[in-house]
Amino acid sequence: MGGNVAESNEDFDHLYSEVRYASESHPYLAPLSVSDTKASILCFQITLFPNKGFAISYTLNHAVLDGRSISLFMNSWAYICRNLEENVKISPSSLPEELNPSFDRTVIPGSEGLEMRYLDYWLGLKLPGSDANPRSLEPIPFPVPADVVRATFEFSREDIKKLGEREFSRFENGNQTKPFSTFVLAYAYTLVCMVKAKGLKNNTKVKFGLTTDCRPRLNPPLSRNYIGNCVTSCDVLVEAEQLLKETGVGYAAKRLNEMIEGFENGVLEIAKEKVPFMDVEPGVRIILVAGTNRFGKYGADFGWGKPANVEITTIDVGESLSMMESRDESGGVEIGLVLKKHEMEMFASLFVHGLKVLRSSL
Structure with a gap:
């Protein structure tokens, strides 16, 4: 260190x-x-x-x-x-x-041979910009574009509550039997706003996914305070049309729920199925989330109060968003975003207007 x-x-x-x-x-x-x-x-x-x-x-x-x-x-x-x-x-x-x-x-x-499967895959992987030596530990360079801007958006606790009630009510015949989590609702709503702000066409393929903590999902479970790298990921490929519809937020939330429920079948089994896990068709837009609203990022009080601001800079490249708990409100969520300036302006309009309509309609 x-x-x-x-x-x-x-x-x-x-x-x-x-x-x-x-x-x-x-x-x-x-x-x-x-x-x-x-x-x-x-x-x-x-x-x-x-x-x-x-x-x-x-x-x-x-x-x-x-x-x-x-x-x-x-x-x-x-x-x-x-x-x-x-x-x-x-x-x-x-x-x-x-x-x-x-x-x-x-x-x-x-892990029943999982380690060797992943090592063999990485040794054979060739990515643009990567070193010719597959054993090199040097990271692949991802320069931050000069024209992207950062902004933070917030969901209040009441926003999340009303969003959950609206999306849950849109599912007929009991297709959704369990309320959506705060994480799922915040991610789904932000994802839909991003797709719209970027002006993606109906037939554009979008891959979105999440990373989950494996600690409680192993047998036997690990301590939630285990120090190490104990995560796995899952994603789904859809056409943007599904996200651009009026029901886009509910559709995204349902697909995210399905991914999370799939982890209950055994995270090691899922990990075996995901090799190779970085194969992506040309033209596919990948939107991922970094962080969660459960890490307590604003809990790092060194004696002078909560941090004024916390940000995750890994989202500065690619098309991702960050999520953490709200600084000032229990149950609220903070979303970090990096987009081109005109995209950010469009996103801000969609995000704020959508929540304003939600607050006035329920």
């Missing part, structure tokens, strides 16, 4: 302004040390903005750590700092139960 300390005279408040260029966050990102043969696990950078505040960034190696792990680490670190007293040491065993990490790998069930 590495770390840097830096100082900046840039406008601190601008870092969480409503709309700004995505590239403006990158000078404050922690540089992860990676070579052909060696890769760091985690790196931090703390940037001081004199008389204003500071920014903490981290870059992690996703082969070793997942989102739940780093969120647990950040909240534990913040807890220790918040409760720090002179000559008082806080060990992992003295952390609250919800922050006490687990490193026990002996409880993980056998």
Whole structure:
């Protein structure tokens, strides 16, 4: 694990302004040390903005750590700092139960050759821009486009409640027997707004999916505080026409529910079926979500209150969105988005107008 300390005279408040260029966050990102043969696990950078505040960034190696792990680490670190007293040491065993990490790998069930299947696939994979050496640990470069902007949108707790009631009521004959989760509703609504804002045609193929935590889905289940990379993913390919209809949000929510329910059949079995898992037809638009509303990103209070802003910069390339809990309202959801400026303007109009109609109609 590495770390840097830096100082900046840039406008601190601008870092969480409503709309700004995505590239403006990158000078404050922690540089992860990676070579052909060696890769760091985690790196931090703390940037001081004199008389204003500071920014903490981290870059992690996703082969070793997942989102739940780093969120647990950040909240534990913040807890220790918040409760720090002179000559008082806080060990992992003295952390609250919800922050006490687990490193026990002996409880993980056998993967029945899954490791070799994935390694063989990666060794044979050739991606544009990748090194000719398939064993190189160097990441594939994905430069951030200069013309994309970042913005944050919020669902209130009441928005989620009314959205769930509307979409649930649209399913006739009991086709949807269980209410949609907050995660599913926020993702489905944002996905539909993105497809419309990008002006996709009816016959455009769209692949959307999610990453899920495998800890509770293994047999036996792992501790939810297990530190490592313990996730799998699933996706579905549809035509944009299904998302552009009036029933698009409900359709997307139902497909997401089906994916989540499919994980109950065994995450290791699904993982076997997903090799190869990066084959995509030309012209397919891939929209994924990073994060969830359950990680407690705004729980990292180091003693000065909640962070003013949290963002996930991996969405700066590709077509993805980020999700986390709302900073100021329990049950609310915060969506991070990076789009071209004209797309962002269209998305903002669709997002705000759709919620305004929803609030007035129920």
